[in-house]
Amino acid sequence: MNNKKVSSDFPFYAAMWTAGGMYFALIIALLYADASYTSLDNIKEALNDKSIRASIWLTMQTCWITAVLSIIVAVPTGYILTRFKFPLKRFFDSIIDIPIVLPPLVIGLSLLILFNQVILFDKSIEEWCATILKFLRGILPNSPVFDLPTGITYKVPAIILAQFTVSCAFAIRTMRNTFESLDPRQENVALTLGCNKSKAFWKVVLPQASFGIMTAGILAWARALGEFGPILVFAGATRGKTEVLATTVFLEISIGNLEGAVAVSFLMVSAALIVLIMVRLLGSKKRIW
């Protein structure tokens, strides 16, 4: 019998590594291009700029608020989509993915139309929000803690809402994967041990989902950091008022300060890299990715 010799594995490995390596090289080349176009002095100069410092501060504030709001919504939504059967479940599931696939500018435009063109009881949602905020300003003490805005559109709340609309979809997807990886029989055991559904959720499910919650929060934060399109349309890009780091890059490019734009980009890349490494570390610890 003429048995054929098993052919080498080299072409298989070579093809795999070449495809993956090329994409990795592209990203590294982009980072190198940014790094070569800026210097430590440019970064220091950017950090000394008052409006950029304000932009960094506003970015941090809005990203954290967005991450917290995303978790608050994503945990129950992910749980419902994983554990409950209800009519039109696939339809709801698909709807939640819309912010992920829709062009960012369309989300901004949709928010703008929703708040300013949709009329509820003779007023737009924007006017209703302004009325509620005015009432709240009247009853809350006059302090920086309660320094409420006068409306939503083209103001700081619009930044948060634009970031939240996209980030929350990613957080929900993460929480869904997390809950799917948990054995539902654990909740059943908790029920037989004397828990009701709520107690089983808080005492058994949630502690096991803690890494997933952290991952969802960090992903939402990172997604909010990179959001630009919906912010530009719904919150505008007013220097010092609705300027976050992504809009700073846009504004610096528009005035021809490429070095400044790249320096700010570099700050964003550094922040994103730290966050993504944290996600990978948490993911590897929980082994759900």
Added chain:
Amino acid sequence: MISLQNISIKLGQFTLENVSLEIPESKYGVLMGSSGSGKTTIVESICGLKKIKSGKIILDGIDVTNFRPGDRHLGYVPQEGVLFSTMTVKEQIAFGPIVRGWKKPAAFERAEELADSLEIEHLLSRKPAGLSGGESQRVALARALASKPNLVCLDEPLSSLDEDSREKACSLIKKLHQQENFTVLHITHSASEAKLMGDHVFRISEGKLKGV
């Protein structure tokens, strides 16, 4: 006492019709059947985790058909134990009693007592990750017994164990059964296990239940 009176269950395409079974108080009942015959479904219905279409479930003389799982006050050991991964062995054994309102010291004392009986006292401070199949099953059994239920449902508690561990687990379960005097419904597909453990043995086949 566990009494199922003509219960019918429908889960998608799978149906069980008019299943009746009775295990007297403090006796050890074993339910046998091949994979997919509905053994786990019956246990989950007794525990209140699956709704039944018709019939009655009577536990210790009380009709619990519409009771929630926690109100049936029984112990449940699912297949593979299904331990809570974030809790230590001691915390999960004491979990049931604490949820049912026991004071923490009493719950932990009960956990230690059961750990001693089941020879897992050296595992009390460990988390479930890394426990062997036999150890996990013993922890799950201790967790189910901690609140002193009168009835215990064991869903293939020995299926994942090797021959030596299985013999040891059998003798430990028997010892605890005599010590604590609870009624047991034990699910298995092994005839030798049924013969060794059961005072009453039932077999389910093609949706029908028979006493053996």
